[in-house]
Amino acid sequence: MEYISTNRVARKMSARLLLNNLSKFIFLLATFFGIFVLGVLIYRVVSQGIGWLNVDFLTGRLSTQADRAGIMGAILGTFWLMMVVVPVTMFLGIGTAIYLELYAKKGRLQSFIQTNISNLAGVPSIVYGILGLTVFVRTLDFGNIVLAGGLTMSLLILPIVIVVSQEALRSVPQHLSEASYGMGATKWQTIQKVILPVALPGILTGAILSLSRAIGETAPLVVIGIPALLLPFPGSILDKFTVLPMQIYYWTLDSSLMAEYANLAAATIIVLLVALLILNSTAIIIRNKFQKRY
Amino acid sequence: MTLLKERIGDVQLRVMDNTNWRKPVYETNGLNLWYGASHALKNINLSINEKEVTAIIGPSGCGKSTYLKTLNRMVEMVPDVNISGNITFKGNNILGKEMPVEMLRSKVGMVFQKPNPFPKSIYENIAFGPKIHGIKNKATLDMIVEDSLKKAALWDEVKDRLHKSAYGLSGGQQQRLCIARCLAIDPEVILMDEPTSALDPVSTHKVEELISSIKNDVTIAIVTHNMQQASRISDRTAFFLNGEIIEVNSTATIFNNPNDRLTNDYINGRFG
Numbered sequence: 018m019e020y021i022s023t024n025r026v027a028r029k030m031s032a033r034l035l036l037n038n039l040s041k042f043i044f045l046l047a048t049f050f051g052i053f054v055l056g057v058l059i060y061r062v063v064s065q066g067i068g069w070l071n072v073d074f075l076t077g078r079l080s081t082q083a084d085r086a087g088i089m090g091a092i093l094g095t096f097w098l099m100m101v102v103v104p105v106t107m108f109l110g111i112g113t114a115i116y117l118e119l120y121a122k123k124g125r126l127q128s129f130i131q132t133n134i135s136n137l138a139g140v141p142s143i144v145y146g147i148l149g150l151t152v153f154v155r156t157l158d159f160g161n162i163v164l165a166g167g168l169t170m171s172l173l174i175l176p177i178v179i180v181v182s183q184e185a186l187r188s189v190p191q192h193l194s195e196a197s198y199g200m201g202a203t204k205w206q207t208i209q210k211v212i213l214p215v216a217l218p219g220i221l222t223g224a225i226l227s228l229s230r231a232i233g234e235t236a237p238l239v240v241i242g243i244p245a246l247l248l249p250f251p252g253s254i255l256d257k258f259t260v261l262p263m264q265i266y267y268w269t270l271d272s273s274l275m276a277e278y279a280n281l282a283a284a285t286i287i288v289l290l291v292a293l294l295i296l297n298s299t300a301i302i303i304r305n306k307f308q309k310r311y
Numbered sequence: 312m313t314l315l316k317e318r319i320g321d322v323q324l325r326v327m328d329n330t331n332w333r334k335p336v337y338e339t340n341g342l343n344l345w346y347g348a349s350h351a352l353k354n355i356n357l358s359i360n361e362k363e364v365t366a367i368i369g370p371s372g373c374g375k376s377t378y379l380k381t382l383n384r385m386v387e388m389v390p391d392v393n394i395s396g397n398i399t400f401k402g403n404n405i406l407g408k409e410m411p412v413e414m415l416r417s418k419v420g421m422v423f424q425k426p427n428p429f430p431k432s433i434y435e436n437i438a439f440g441p442k443i444h445g446i447k448n449k450a451t452l453d454m455i456v457e458d459s460l461k462k463a464a465l466w467d468e469v470k471d472r473l474h475k476s477a478y479g480l481s482g483g484q485q486q487r488l489c490i491a492r493c494l495a496i497d498p499e500v501i502l503m504d505e506p507t508s509a510l511d512p513v514s515t516h517k518v519e520e521l522i523s524s525i526k527n528d529v530t531i532a533i534v535t536h537n538m539q540q541a542s543r544i545s546d547r548t549a550f551f552l553n554g555e556i557i558e559v560n561s562t563a564t565i566f567n568n569p570n571d572r573l574t575n576d577y578i579n580g581r582f583g
Contacts, residue, residue, distance in 0.1 A: 123390070190427075192423060192425060192427040193427060193429060193430075195385065195388075195423065195427065196423065196427045196428075196429065196489070196492075197429075197439070197443075198385065198388070198416065199383065199385060199416060199420065199421035199423075199493075200416065200417075200420065200439060200440040200443065200492070200493075200496060201412075201413045201414070201415075201416035201417035201440070201443065201444065201496065202413070202443045203413055203443075206443050210439070210442075210443070211429060214430075215430060
């Protein structure tokens with residue numbers, strides 16, 4: 018009794034091979050779609066904005082006259098915003114992840130918190146804006162200063178930082194912590210000297226990618242009322258501010274009034290893209306550096 | 312007079328159990344352990360004697376690893392573990408709250424089934440224990456590292472690459488590094504949980520030689536699947552089956568003339 022008929026296999030063979038080649042082509046197409054769109058975006062932005070990009074533009078103050086306008090204020094605003102977001106999310110995010118992953122007893126409360134954090138990661142950013150407006154700007158009466166904006170942004174990316182850090186901590190092999198406990202190390206010594214060094218590349222990669230999201234985010238800042246007026250440069254986290262994506266947003270809105278504003282927006286997008294590129298490259302470099310060490 | 316009393320005590324001890332000549336480091340009395348509802352260790356009574364190698368043998372799931380991990384309380388890392396009974400380490404109860412586990416483990420090292428060096432340099436692996444116990448002086452650490460690696464017969468193989476990753480070593484070298492890492496905290500006991508099961512025969516032989524060379528300084532309790540290994544390196548052997556101790560005796564007795572029929576069947580490969 019023959020279960021597999023040679024004839025039947027031969028008859029089906031060409032169709033199978035065709036499907037085999039076709040599948041590769043389909044996945045290639047999917048990949049190229051993204052690259053194509055990115056290419057179009059970069060081409061349009063660069064061709065429109067590159068002529069406006071010069072030292073005066075980077076270091077100048079805002080102005081209603083397009084040829085005199087600069088984005089130094091927005092660059093400084095983004096810088097000070099990060100001065101709030103980086104320490105707050107690093108400390109709260111990694112701290113929460115360590116607690117949930119290494120200290121909390123697995124149980125109902127822990128899984129309740131876990132579910133909520135995962136859900137928070139999916140909440141639209143504008144909702145965080147409303148929260149920031151209510152809590153930081155009004156209730157705590159900070160006004161629309163860097164601190165209020167930074168805390169709002171921190172809330173927005175915290176869930177992502179927590180989830181990514183937990184993932185990184187979870188992937189540290191158990192046998193390493195066992196070795197440490199077996200030597201008489203305390204839990205904190207084990208976390209500090211064994212678990213964190215191994216998890217750090219993963220944590221940092223996630224944190225830096227979340228920061229690049231915070232740098233590009235606009236909606237929450239619109240809600241907490243970041244002005245688009247001519248502003249003095251922010252000099253600390255207690256000053257009023259604007260950031261690069263806000264600048265892009267207002268210039269794009271106003272391009273109906275003055276066509277050159279669109280070019281200014283394009284030039285600002287280039288600056289923002291370069292900043293993001295630098296951040297993401299840093300993430301990759303950090304990851305590779307730590308991974309290569311051992 | 313007191314000397315005489317001690318002597319009489321000693322003689323009485325010998326009469327009671329002719330394998331129990333040496334002073335016990337660990338004494339286990341009426342130990343029961345449950346994982347949730349499953350009764351993993353049943354009324355265990357066993358002493359582990361000073362500067363002897365005690366082998367714990369038995370088929371998979373007999374509780375031998377669980378017992379070993381109870382001795383340094385690593386078993387408590389498993390959720391839902393319940394323990395009753397008594398274990399003393401040099402006369403001190405270890406299951407109560409009196410002794411912090413960190414204290415106990417600074418005197419009792421552990422070597423695991425799979426070599427588990429840290430993703431650090433060879434030097435940092437050995438220096439880890441002394442450092443967590445507060446030794447900061449560089450010269451002292453250097454001395455401990457050299458001394459421990461020499462005791463573990465690894466010094467000549469690694470002395471030129473102390474600051475290279477421990478992951479560059481072979482599996483057998485990594486396991487000897489783990490033993491050296493234990494030796495660095497100057498333990499009184501080393502617990503070994505099937506330390507050669509992931510190694511090839513040559514590496515296994517080297518680990519066994521290492522065990523024989525350190526047993527004059529440190530007490531060793533070793534869990535092994537390999538009965539030849541137990542007969543080669545141990546002084547006393549305990550045979551576990553289904554969570555119970557079937558027989559404890561001198562290794563020679565266990566392997567040549569066991570008292571229990573089950574022991575005889577197991578060591579002759581009739582089951583297990």
